[in-house]
Amino acid sequence: MFQGIYNGKQSHVPDLKIVIQRAIQNGLDKIIITGGNLDDSRKALELANTDPILYSTVGCHPTRCLELEGDNCYNYMDSMIQLVKDNPKKVVAIGEFGLDYDRLNFCPKDVQLRNFNLQFDLAEKTKLPLFLHCRNAASDLLDILNKNRDRFSTGVVHSFDGTYEEAKSFLDLGLYIGLNGCSLRSSENLDVVAKLPIDRLMIETDSPWCEIRASHASAKHVRTRFDSVKKEKWTEIKQVKSRNEPSNIVQVLEVIINIMKTQMEHEDLEKFISDSIYNNTMKVFFPDKSN
Structure with missing residues:
Protein backbone atom coordinates (compact mmCIF):
# COMPACT_ATOMS: atom_id res chain seq x y z
CA MET A 1 0.00 0.00 0.00
CA PHE A 2 2.90 2.37 0.66
CA GLN A 3 3.89 1.73 -2.94
CA GLY A 4 0.44 3.02 -3.94
CA ILE A 5 -0.76 -0.48 -4.91
CA TYR A 6 -4.11 -1.78 -3.66
CA ASN A 7 -5.40 -5.22 -4.69
CA GLY A 8 -2.88 -5.30 -7.52
CA LYS A 9 -3.84 -1.90 -8.94
CA GLN A 10 -1.67 1.22 -8.87
CA SER A 11 -3.75 4.01 -7.35
CA HIS A 12 -1.09 6.63 -6.57
CA VAL A 13 2.66 7.17 -6.53
CA PRO A 14 4.85 5.39 -3.93
CA ASP A 15 4.79 7.53 -0.79
CA LEU A 16 6.63 5.64 1.95
CA LYS A 17 9.21 8.40 2.37
CA ILE A 18 6.40 10.92 2.83
CA VAL A 19 4.71 8.65 5.39
CA ILE A 20 7.97 8.31 7.35
CA GLN A 21 8.54 12.05 7.24
CA ARG A 22 5.00 12.64 8.51
CA ALA A 23 5.71 10.20 11.36
CA ILE A 24 8.84 12.14 12.34
CA GLN A 25 6.91 15.40 12.24
CA ASN A 26 4.37 13.84 14.61
CA GLY A 27 6.98 12.86 17.19
CA LEU A 28 8.11 9.33 16.35
CA ASP A 29 11.82 8.70 16.78
CA LYS A 30 11.91 4.94 16.10
CA ASP A 39 12.34 -12.73 2.16
CA ASP A 40 10.24 -10.12 4.00
CA SER A 41 12.87 -9.94 6.75
CA ARG A 42 15.54 -9.18 4.17
CA LYS A 43 13.35 -6.49 2.59
CA ALA A 44 12.51 -5.02 6.01
CA LEU A 45 16.21 -4.83 6.83
CA GLU A 46 16.99 -3.29 3.45
CA LEU A 47 14.39 -0.62 4.16
CA ALA A 48 15.61 -0.13 7.73
CA ASN A 49 19.08 0.64 6.41
CA THR A 50 17.73 3.63 4.45
CA ASP A 51 16.88 5.73 7.53
CA PRO A 52 18.36 6.01 11.03
CA ILE A 53 14.92 5.88 12.72
CA LEU A 54 14.02 2.53 11.11
CA TYR A 55 14.67 -0.91 12.63
CA SER A 56 13.45 -4.41 11.79
CA THR A 57 12.67 -7.92 13.01
CA VAL A 58 13.52 -11.36 11.63
CA GLY A 59 11.14 -14.31 11.78
CA CYS A 60 8.48 -16.42 10.07
CA HIS A 61 4.80 -15.55 10.59
CA PRO A 62 2.51 -18.49 11.46
CA THR A 63 0.62 -18.17 8.18
CA ARG A 64 3.93 -18.52 6.29
CA CYS A 65 5.30 -21.52 8.18
CA LEU A 66 4.94 -23.92 5.26
CA GLU A 67 8.16 -22.30 4.07
CA LEU A 68 9.95 -23.94 7.01
CA GLU A 69 8.86 -27.45 6.05
CA GLY A 70 11.01 -30.03 4.28
CA ASP A 71 14.69 -30.32 3.49
CA ASN A 72 15.16 -26.55 3.29
CA CYS A 73 14.22 -26.03 6.94
CA TYR A 74 17.68 -25.76 8.48
CA ASN A 75 19.10 -23.64 5.67
CA TYR A 76 16.12 -21.32 6.15
CA MET A 77 16.78 -21.10 9.89
CA ASP A 78 20.52 -20.60 9.39
CA SER A 79 19.81 -17.78 6.94
CA MET A 80 17.58 -16.01 9.47
CA ILE A 81 20.20 -16.38 12.20
CA GLN A 82 22.89 -15.02 9.89
CA LEU A 83 20.68 -12.07 8.95
CA VAL A 84 20.48 -11.13 12.63
CA LYS A 85 24.18 -11.61 13.28
CA ASP A 86 25.16 -9.52 10.24
CA ASN A 87 22.95 -6.60 11.32
CA PRO A 88 23.17 -6.24 15.11
CA LYS A 89 22.43 -2.49 15.07
CA LYS A 90 19.23 -2.81 13.06
CA VAL A 91 17.50 -6.10 13.97
CA VAL A 92 15.82 -5.65 17.37
CA ALA A 93 13.51 -8.67 17.76
CA ILE A 94 12.66 -12.20 16.61
CA GLY A 95 9.32 -12.41 14.86
CA GLU A 96 6.72 -11.86 13.91
CA PHE A 97 6.07 -15.47 14.91
CA GLY A 98 3.49 -17.41 16.91
CA LEU A 99 0.13 -19.04 16.16
CA ASP A 100 -2.90 -17.99 14.11
CA TYR A 101 -5.93 -20.30 14.24
CA ASP A 102 -8.17 -17.79 12.45
CA ARG A 103 -6.32 -18.36 9.17
CA LEU A 104 -5.62 -22.07 9.03
CA ASN A 105 -6.37 -21.90 5.30
CA PHE A 106 -2.88 -20.42 4.89
CA CYS A 107 -1.07 -22.90 7.12
CA PRO A 108 -2.36 -25.97 9.01
CA LYS A 109 -2.33 -26.05 12.79
CA ASP A 110 0.23 -28.86 13.11
CA VAL A 111 2.69 -27.01 10.85
CA GLN A 112 2.25 -23.80 12.85
CA LEU A 113 2.87 -25.61 16.14
CA ARG A 114 5.95 -27.40 14.86
CA ASN A 115 7.55 -24.30 13.43
CA PHE A 116 6.67 -21.99 16.30
CA ASN A 117 8.63 -24.39 18.50
CA LEU A 118 11.45 -24.47 15.96
CA GLN A 119 11.97 -20.71 15.93
CA PHE A 120 12.95 -20.65 19.60
CA ASP A 121 16.33 -21.76 18.28
CA LEU A 122 16.50 -18.37 16.61
CA ALA A 123 15.53 -16.59 19.83
CA GLU A 124 18.00 -18.57 21.92
CA LYS A 125 20.96 -18.08 19.60
CA THR A 126 20.42 -14.36 19.03
CA LYS A 127 19.29 -13.42 22.58
CA LEU A 128 16.76 -10.99 21.09
CA PRO A 129 13.26 -10.32 22.51
CA LEU A 130 10.21 -11.96 20.95
CA PHE A 131 7.65 -10.25 18.73
CA LEU A 132 4.69 -12.61 19.10
CA HIS A 133 1.55 -13.13 17.03
CA CYS A 134 -1.53 -14.72 18.64
CA ARG A 135 -4.95 -15.14 17.04
CA ASN A 136 -7.49 -17.45 18.70
CA ALA A 137 -4.61 -19.58 19.97
CA ALA A 138 -3.66 -18.30 23.42
CA SER A 139 -3.80 -21.67 25.17
CA ASP A 140 -1.37 -23.38 22.78
CA LEU A 141 0.83 -20.29 22.57
CA LEU A 142 1.14 -20.16 26.35
CA ASP A 143 1.88 -23.88 26.53
CA ILE A 144 4.76 -23.57 24.07
CA LEU A 145 6.09 -20.40 25.69
CA ASN A 146 6.14 -22.13 29.07
CA LYS A 147 8.00 -25.12 27.65
CA ASN A 148 10.60 -22.79 26.11
CA ARG A 149 10.78 -20.27 28.97
CA ASP A 150 14.52 -20.75 29.53
CA ARG A 151 15.22 -19.91 25.87
CA PHE A 152 14.05 -16.28 25.81
CA SER A 153 14.29 -13.24 28.06
CA THR A 154 11.25 -11.13 27.24
CA GLY A 155 9.13 -9.85 24.36
CA VAL A 156 5.69 -8.56 23.42
CA VAL A 157 2.42 -10.21 22.43
CA HIS A 158 1.49 -7.73 19.76
CA SER A 159 -2.00 -6.71 18.61
CA PHE A 160 -3.43 -8.30 21.74
CA ASP A 161 -7.21 -8.75 21.77
CA GLY A 162 -7.68 -11.54 24.30
CA THR A 163 -9.09 -11.85 27.79
CA TYR A 164 -7.63 -10.44 30.98
CA GLU A 165 -6.80 -13.98 32.14
CA GLU A 166 -4.81 -14.57 28.95
CA ALA A 167 -3.01 -11.24 29.35
CA LYS A 168 -2.18 -12.11 32.96
CA SER A 169 -0.66 -15.42 31.86
CA PHE A 170 1.54 -13.66 29.29
CA LEU A 171 2.58 -11.08 31.89
CA ASP A 172 3.51 -13.88 34.31
CA LEU A 173 5.98 -15.11 31.69
CA GLY A 174 7.76 -11.75 31.71
CA LEU A 175 6.17 -10.60 28.46
CA TYR A 176 4.59 -7.26 27.54
CA ILE A 177 1.21 -6.58 25.92
CA GLY A 178 1.12 -4.64 22.63
CA LEU A 179 -2.00 -2.65 21.77
CA ASN A 180 -3.27 -1.18 18.50
CA GLY A 181 -6.62 -0.40 16.89
CA CYS A 182 -7.49 -4.10 16.61
CA SER A 183 -6.93 -4.41 20.38
CA LEU A 184 -9.52 -1.70 21.05
CA ARG A 185 -12.50 -2.64 18.91
CA SER A 186 -15.10 -3.61 21.50
CA SER A 187 -16.17 -2.43 24.94
CA GLU A 188 -14.95 -5.79 26.25
CA ASN A 189 -11.49 -5.04 24.82
CA LEU A 190 -11.46 -1.69 26.59
CA ASP A 191 -12.46 -3.30 29.89
CA VAL A 192 -9.48 -5.67 29.61
CA VAL A 193 -7.02 -2.89 28.74
CA ALA A 194 -8.19 -0.78 31.68
CA LYS A 195 -7.01 -3.54 34.05
CA LEU A 196 -3.53 -3.98 32.57
CA PRO A 197 -0.45 -2.64 34.38
CA ILE A 198 1.05 0.43 32.72
CA ASP A 199 4.60 -0.81 33.26
CA ARG A 200 3.93 -3.76 30.95
CA LEU A 201 2.17 -2.07 28.04
CA MET A 202 3.34 -1.05 24.58
CA ILE A 203 1.47 0.65 21.75
CA GLU A 204 1.75 0.11 18.00
CA THR A 205 -0.07 0.71 14.75
CA ASP A 206 0.60 -2.51 12.77
CA SER A 207 0.19 -0.25 9.76
CA PRO A 208 -1.12 -0.36 7.10
CA TRP A 209 -3.65 -2.46 9.06
CA CYS A 210 -5.46 -2.16 12.40
CA GLU A 211 -6.53 1.49 12.33
CA ILE A 212 -9.08 2.73 14.87
CA ARG A 213 -12.32 2.84 12.93
CA ALA A 214 -15.41 4.95 13.57
CA SER A 215 -17.32 1.76 14.42
CA HIS A 216 -14.88 0.78 17.20
CA ALA A 217 -15.74 1.34 20.85
CA SER A 218 -12.43 3.19 21.19
CA ALA A 219 -13.25 5.81 18.53
CA LYS A 220 -15.00 8.11 21.00
CA HIS A 221 -11.75 8.45 22.98
CA VAL A 222 -9.66 9.69 20.04
CA ARG A 223 -8.81 13.40 20.08
CA THR A 224 -6.26 13.70 17.29
CA ARG A 225 -7.68 13.47 13.78
CA PHE A 226 -5.71 13.50 10.54
CA ASP A 227 -7.16 14.68 7.25
CA SER A 228 -7.52 11.83 4.76
CA VAL A 229 -8.66 11.28 1.19
CA LYS A 230 -9.57 8.26 -0.91
CA LYS A 231 -6.57 6.57 -2.52
CA GLU A 232 -7.66 7.74 -5.97
CA LYS A 233 -7.44 11.37 -4.79
CA TRP A 234 -4.03 10.97 -3.14
CA THR A 235 -2.11 14.05 -2.07
CA GLU A 236 1.16 14.12 -0.17
CA ILE A 237 -0.21 16.37 2.59
CA LYS A 238 -3.04 14.01 3.63
CA GLN A 239 -3.34 10.41 4.75
CA VAL A 240 -5.02 7.77 2.61
CA LYS A 241 -8.44 6.85 3.96
CA SER A 242 -8.51 3.43 5.71
CA ARG A 243 -4.74 2.97 5.34
CA ASN A 244 -3.15 3.07 8.76
CA GLU A 245 0.24 4.72 9.17
CA PRO A 246 2.76 5.28 12.01
CA SER A 247 1.57 8.80 12.86
CA ASN A 248 -1.71 7.31 14.09
CA ILE A 249 -0.02 5.73 17.10
CA VAL A 250 -1.00 8.88 19.00
CA GLN A 251 -4.64 7.78 18.71
CA VAL A 252 -3.92 4.48 20.44
CA LEU A 253 -2.21 6.39 23.24
CA GLU A 254 -5.18 8.74 23.62
CA VAL A 255 -7.58 5.82 23.98
CA ILE A 256 -5.46 4.20 26.69
CA ILE A 257 -5.13 7.46 28.60
CA ASN A 258 -8.87 8.08 28.51
CA ILE A 259 -9.97 4.61 29.58
CA MET A 260 -7.45 4.57 32.43
CA LYS A 261 -8.49 7.93 33.87
CA THR A 262 -11.11 6.22 36.01
CA GLN A 263 -8.72 3.47 37.12
CA MET A 264 -5.75 5.43 38.41
CA GLU A 265 -4.72 8.79 39.80
CA HIS A 266 -1.56 10.73 39.04
CA GLU A 267 -0.53 14.37 39.12
CA ASP A 268 0.08 14.32 35.36
CA LEU A 269 -1.59 11.13 34.17
CA GLU A 270 -1.08 11.76 30.46
CA LYS A 271 2.68 12.26 30.84
CA PHE A 272 2.98 9.34 33.25
CA ILE A 273 1.27 6.90 30.86
CA SER A 274 3.10 8.25 27.80
CA ASP A 275 6.51 8.05 29.47
CA SER A 276 5.82 4.59 30.90
CA ILE A 277 4.83 3.10 27.55
CA TYR A 278 7.78 4.72 25.78
CA ASN A 279 10.21 3.50 28.43
CA ASN A 280 8.79 -0.04 28.26
CA THR A 281 9.45 -0.14 24.53
CA MET A 282 12.96 1.20 24.91
CA LYS A 283 13.76 -1.24 27.71
CA VAL A 284 12.78 -4.27 25.62
CA PHE A 285 13.89 -3.39 22.09
CA PHE A 286 16.56 -0.73 22.63
CA PRO A 287 18.18 -1.57 26.00
CA ASP A 288 21.47 0.14 25.08
CA LYS A 289 19.58 3.42 24.54
CA SER A 290 17.20 3.03 27.48
CA ASN A 291 17.47 5.31 30.50
Whole structure:
Protein backbone atom coordinates (compact mmCIF):
# COMPACT_ATOMS: atom_id res chain seq x y z
CA MET A 1 0.00 0.00 0.00
CA PHE A 2 2.90 2.37 0.66
CA GLN A 3 3.89 1.73 -2.94
CA GLY A 4 0.44 3.02 -3.94
CA ILE A 5 -0.76 -0.48 -4.91
CA TYR A 6 -4.11 -1.78 -3.66
CA ASN A 7 -5.40 -5.22 -4.69
CA GLY A 8 -2.88 -5.30 -7.52
CA LYS A 9 -3.84 -1.90 -8.94
CA GLN A 10 -1.67 1.22 -8.87
CA SER A 11 -3.75 4.01 -7.35
CA HIS A 12 -1.09 6.63 -6.57
CA VAL A 13 2.66 7.17 -6.53
CA PRO A 14 4.85 5.39 -3.93
CA ASP A 15 4.79 7.53 -0.79
CA LEU A 16 6.63 5.64 1.95
CA LYS A 17 9.21 8.40 2.37
CA ILE A 18 6.40 10.92 2.83
CA VAL A 19 4.71 8.65 5.39
CA ILE A 20 7.97 8.31 7.35
CA GLN A 21 8.54 12.05 7.24
CA ARG A 22 5.00 12.64 8.51
CA ALA A 23 5.71 10.20 11.36
CA ILE A 24 8.84 12.14 12.34
CA GLN A 25 6.91 15.40 12.24
CA ASN A 26 4.37 13.84 14.61
CA GLY A 27 6.98 12.86 17.19
CA LEU A 28 8.11 9.33 16.35
CA ASP A 29 11.82 8.70 16.78
CA LYS A 30 11.91 4.94 16.10
CA ILE A 31 9.87 2.64 13.86
CA ILE A 32 10.16 -1.16 13.80
CA ILE A 33 9.37 -2.90 10.51
CA THR A 34 8.24 -6.48 11.05
CA GLY A 35 9.48 -9.37 8.95
CA GLY A 36 6.93 -12.04 7.97
CA ASN A 37 9.27 -14.60 6.44
CA LEU A 38 12.90 -14.79 5.30
CA ASP A 39 12.34 -12.73 2.16
CA ASP A 40 10.24 -10.12 4.00
CA SER A 41 12.87 -9.94 6.75
CA ARG A 42 15.54 -9.18 4.17
CA LYS A 43 13.35 -6.49 2.59
CA ALA A 44 12.51 -5.02 6.01
CA LEU A 45 16.21 -4.83 6.83
CA GLU A 46 16.99 -3.29 3.45
CA LEU A 47 14.39 -0.62 4.16
CA ALA A 48 15.61 -0.13 7.73
CA ASN A 49 19.08 0.64 6.41
CA THR A 50 17.73 3.63 4.45
CA ASP A 51 16.88 5.73 7.53
CA PRO A 52 18.36 6.01 11.03
CA ILE A 53 14.92 5.88 12.72
CA LEU A 54 14.02 2.53 11.11
CA TYR A 55 14.67 -0.91 12.63
CA SER A 56 13.45 -4.41 11.79
CA THR A 57 12.67 -7.92 13.01
CA VAL A 58 13.52 -11.36 11.63
CA GLY A 59 11.14 -14.31 11.78
CA CYS A 60 8.48 -16.42 10.07
CA HIS A 61 4.80 -15.55 10.59
CA PRO A 62 2.51 -18.49 11.46
CA THR A 63 0.62 -18.17 8.18
CA ARG A 64 3.93 -18.52 6.29
CA CYS A 65 5.30 -21.52 8.18
CA LEU A 66 4.94 -23.92 5.26
CA GLU A 67 8.16 -22.30 4.07
CA LEU A 68 9.95 -23.94 7.01
CA GLU A 69 8.86 -27.45 6.05
CA GLY A 70 11.01 -30.03 4.28
CA ASP A 71 14.69 -30.32 3.49
CA ASN A 72 15.16 -26.55 3.29
CA CYS A 73 14.22 -26.03 6.94
CA TYR A 74 17.68 -25.76 8.48
CA ASN A 75 19.10 -23.64 5.67
CA TYR A 76 16.12 -21.32 6.15
CA MET A 77 16.78 -21.10 9.89
CA ASP A 78 20.52 -20.60 9.39
CA SER A 79 19.81 -17.78 6.94
CA MET A 80 17.58 -16.01 9.47
CA ILE A 81 20.20 -16.38 12.20
CA GLN A 82 22.89 -15.02 9.89
CA LEU A 83 20.68 -12.07 8.95
CA VAL A 84 20.48 -11.13 12.63
CA LYS A 85 24.18 -11.61 13.28
CA ASP A 86 25.16 -9.52 10.24
CA ASN A 87 22.95 -6.60 11.32
CA PRO A 88 23.17 -6.24 15.11
CA LYS A 89 22.43 -2.49 15.07
CA LYS A 90 19.23 -2.81 13.06
CA VAL A 91 17.50 -6.10 13.97
CA VAL A 92 15.82 -5.65 17.37
CA ALA A 93 13.51 -8.67 17.76
CA ILE A 94 12.66 -12.20 16.61
CA GLY A 95 9.32 -12.41 14.86
CA GLU A 96 6.72 -11.86 13.91
CA PHE A 97 6.07 -15.47 14.91
CA GLY A 98 3.49 -17.41 16.91
CA LEU A 99 0.13 -19.04 16.16
CA ASP A 100 -2.90 -17.99 14.11
CA TYR A 101 -5.93 -20.30 14.24
CA ASP A 102 -8.17 -17.79 12.45
CA ARG A 103 -6.32 -18.36 9.17
CA LEU A 104 -5.62 -22.07 9.03
CA ASN A 105 -6.37 -21.90 5.30
CA PHE A 106 -2.88 -20.42 4.89
CA CYS A 107 -1.07 -22.90 7.12
CA PRO A 108 -2.36 -25.97 9.01
CA LYS A 109 -2.33 -26.05 12.79
CA ASP A 110 0.23 -28.86 13.11
CA VAL A 111 2.69 -27.01 10.85
CA GLN A 112 2.25 -23.80 12.85
CA LEU A 113 2.87 -25.61 16.14
CA ARG A 114 5.95 -27.40 14.86
CA ASN A 115 7.55 -24.30 13.43
CA PHE A 116 6.67 -21.99 16.30
CA ASN A 117 8.63 -24.39 18.50
CA LEU A 118 11.45 -24.47 15.96
CA GLN A 119 11.97 -20.71 15.93
CA PHE A 120 12.95 -20.65 19.60
CA ASP A 121 16.33 -21.76 18.28
CA LEU A 122 16.50 -18.37 16.61
CA ALA A 123 15.53 -16.59 19.83
CA GLU A 124 18.00 -18.57 21.92
CA LYS A 125 20.96 -18.08 19.60
CA THR A 126 20.42 -14.36 19.03
CA LYS A 127 19.29 -13.42 22.58
CA LEU A 128 16.76 -10.99 21.09
CA PRO A 129 13.26 -10.32 22.51
CA LEU A 130 10.21 -11.96 20.95
CA PHE A 131 7.65 -10.25 18.73
CA LEU A 132 4.69 -12.61 19.10
CA HIS A 133 1.55 -13.13 17.03
CA CYS A 134 -1.53 -14.72 18.64
CA ARG A 135 -4.95 -15.14 17.04
CA ASN A 136 -7.49 -17.45 18.70
CA ALA A 137 -4.61 -19.58 19.97
CA ALA A 138 -3.66 -18.30 23.42
CA SER A 139 -3.80 -21.67 25.17
CA ASP A 140 -1.37 -23.38 22.78
CA LEU A 141 0.83 -20.29 22.57
CA LEU A 142 1.14 -20.16 26.35
CA ASP A 143 1.88 -23.88 26.53
CA ILE A 144 4.76 -23.57 24.07
CA LEU A 145 6.09 -20.40 25.69
CA ASN A 146 6.14 -22.13 29.07
CA LYS A 147 8.00 -25.12 27.65
CA ASN A 148 10.60 -22.79 26.11
CA ARG A 149 10.78 -20.27 28.97
CA ASP A 150 14.52 -20.75 29.53
CA ARG A 151 15.22 -19.91 25.87
CA PHE A 152 14.05 -16.28 25.81
CA SER A 153 14.29 -13.24 28.06
CA THR A 154 11.25 -11.13 27.24
CA GLY A 155 9.13 -9.85 24.36
CA VAL A 156 5.69 -8.56 23.42
CA VAL A 157 2.42 -10.21 22.43
CA HIS A 158 1.49 -7.73 19.76
CA SER A 159 -2.00 -6.71 18.61
CA PHE A 160 -3.43 -8.30 21.74
CA ASP A 161 -7.21 -8.75 21.77
CA GLY A 162 -7.68 -11.54 24.30
CA THR A 163 -9.09 -11.85 27.79
CA TYR A 164 -7.63 -10.44 30.98
CA GLU A 165 -6.80 -13.98 32.14
CA GLU A 166 -4.81 -14.57 28.95
CA ALA A 167 -3.01 -11.24 29.35
CA LYS A 168 -2.18 -12.11 32.96
CA SER A 169 -0.66 -15.42 31.86
CA PHE A 170 1.54 -13.66 29.29
CA LEU A 171 2.58 -11.08 31.89
CA ASP A 172 3.51 -13.88 34.31
CA LEU A 173 5.98 -15.11 31.69
CA GLY A 174 7.76 -11.75 31.71
CA LEU A 175 6.17 -10.60 28.46
CA TYR A 176 4.59 -7.26 27.54
CA ILE A 177 1.21 -6.58 25.92
CA GLY A 178 1.12 -4.64 22.63
CA LEU A 179 -2.00 -2.65 21.77
CA ASN A 180 -3.27 -1.18 18.50
CA GLY A 181 -6.62 -0.40 16.89
CA CYS A 182 -7.49 -4.10 16.61
CA SER A 183 -6.93 -4.41 20.38
CA LEU A 184 -9.52 -1.70 21.05
CA ARG A 185 -12.50 -2.64 18.91
CA SER A 186 -15.10 -3.61 21.50
CA SER A 187 -16.17 -2.43 24.94
CA GLU A 188 -14.95 -5.79 26.25
CA ASN A 189 -11.49 -5.04 24.82
CA LEU A 190 -11.46 -1.69 26.59
CA ASP A 191 -12.46 -3.30 29.89
CA VAL A 192 -9.48 -5.67 29.61
CA VAL A 193 -7.02 -2.89 28.74
CA ALA A 194 -8.19 -0.78 31.68
CA LYS A 195 -7.01 -3.54 34.05
CA LEU A 196 -3.53 -3.98 32.57
CA PRO A 197 -0.45 -2.64 34.38
CA ILE A 198 1.05 0.43 32.72
CA ASP A 199 4.60 -0.81 33.26
CA ARG A 200 3.93 -3.76 30.95
CA LEU A 201 2.17 -2.07 28.04
CA MET A 202 3.34 -1.05 24.58
CA ILE A 203 1.47 0.65 21.75
CA GLU A 204 1.75 0.11 18.00
CA THR A 205 -0.07 0.71 14.75
CA ASP A 206 0.60 -2.51 12.77
CA SER A 207 0.19 -0.25 9.76
CA PRO A 208 -1.12 -0.36 7.10
CA TRP A 209 -3.65 -2.46 9.06
CA CYS A 210 -5.46 -2.16 12.40
CA GLU A 211 -6.53 1.49 12.33
CA ILE A 212 -9.08 2.73 14.87
CA ARG A 213 -12.32 2.84 12.93
CA ALA A 214 -15.41 4.95 13.57
CA SER A 215 -17.32 1.76 14.42
CA HIS A 216 -14.88 0.78 17.20
CA ALA A 217 -15.74 1.34 20.85
CA SER A 218 -12.43 3.19 21.19
CA ALA A 219 -13.25 5.81 18.53
CA LYS A 220 -15.00 8.11 21.00
CA HIS A 221 -11.75 8.45 22.98
CA VAL A 222 -9.66 9.69 20.04
CA ARG A 223 -8.81 13.40 20.08
CA THR A 224 -6.26 13.70 17.29
CA ARG A 225 -7.68 13.47 13.78
CA PHE A 226 -5.71 13.50 10.54
CA ASP A 227 -7.16 14.68 7.25
CA SER A 228 -7.52 11.83 4.76
CA VAL A 229 -8.66 11.28 1.19
CA LYS A 230 -9.57 8.26 -0.91
CA LYS A 231 -6.57 6.57 -2.52
CA GLU A 232 -7.66 7.74 -5.97
CA LYS A 233 -7.44 11.37 -4.79
CA TRP A 234 -4.03 10.97 -3.14
CA THR A 235 -2.11 14.05 -2.07
CA GLU A 236 1.16 14.12 -0.17
CA ILE A 237 -0.21 16.37 2.59
CA LYS A 238 -3.04 14.01 3.63
CA GLN A 239 -3.34 10.41 4.75
CA VAL A 240 -5.02 7.77 2.61
CA LYS A 241 -8.44 6.85 3.96
CA SER A 242 -8.51 3.43 5.71
CA ARG A 243 -4.74 2.97 5.34
CA ASN A 244 -3.15 3.07 8.76
CA GLU A 245 0.24 4.72 9.17
CA PRO A 246 2.76 5.28 12.01
CA SER A 247 1.57 8.80 12.86
CA ASN A 248 -1.71 7.31 14.09
CA ILE A 249 -0.02 5.73 17.10
CA VAL A 250 -1.00 8.88 19.00
CA GLN A 251 -4.64 7.78 18.71
CA VAL A 252 -3.92 4.48 20.44
CA LEU A 253 -2.21 6.39 23.24
CA GLU A 254 -5.18 8.74 23.62
CA VAL A 255 -7.58 5.82 23.98
CA ILE A 256 -5.46 4.20 26.69
CA ILE A 257 -5.13 7.46 28.60
CA ASN A 258 -8.87 8.08 28.51
CA ILE A 259 -9.97 4.61 29.58
CA MET A 260 -7.45 4.57 32.43
CA LYS A 261 -8.49 7.93 33.87
CA THR A 262 -11.11 6.22 36.01
CA GLN A 263 -8.72 3.47 37.12
CA MET A 264 -5.75 5.43 38.41
CA GLU A 265 -4.72 8.79 39.80
CA HIS A 266 -1.56 10.73 39.04
CA GLU A 267 -0.53 14.37 39.12
CA ASP A 268 0.08 14.32 35.36
CA LEU A 269 -1.59 11.13 34.17
CA GLU A 270 -1.08 11.76 30.46
CA LYS A 271 2.68 12.26 30.84
CA PHE A 272 2.98 9.34 33.25
CA ILE A 273 1.27 6.90 30.86
CA SER A 274 3.10 8.25 27.80
CA ASP A 275 6.51 8.05 29.47
CA SER A 276 5.82 4.59 30.90
CA ILE A 277 4.83 3.10 27.55
CA TYR A 278 7.78 4.72 25.78
CA ASN A 279 10.21 3.50 28.43
CA ASN A 280 8.79 -0.04 28.26
CA THR A 281 9.45 -0.14 24.53
CA MET A 282 12.96 1.20 24.91
CA LYS A 283 13.76 -1.24 27.71
CA VAL A 284 12.78 -4.27 25.62
CA PHE A 285 13.89 -3.39 22.09
CA PHE A 286 16.56 -0.73 22.63
CA PRO A 287 18.18 -1.57 26.00
CA ASP A 288 21.47 0.14 25.08
CA LYS A 289 19.58 3.42 24.54
CA SER A 290 17.20 3.03 27.48
CA ASN A 291 17.47 5.31 30.50
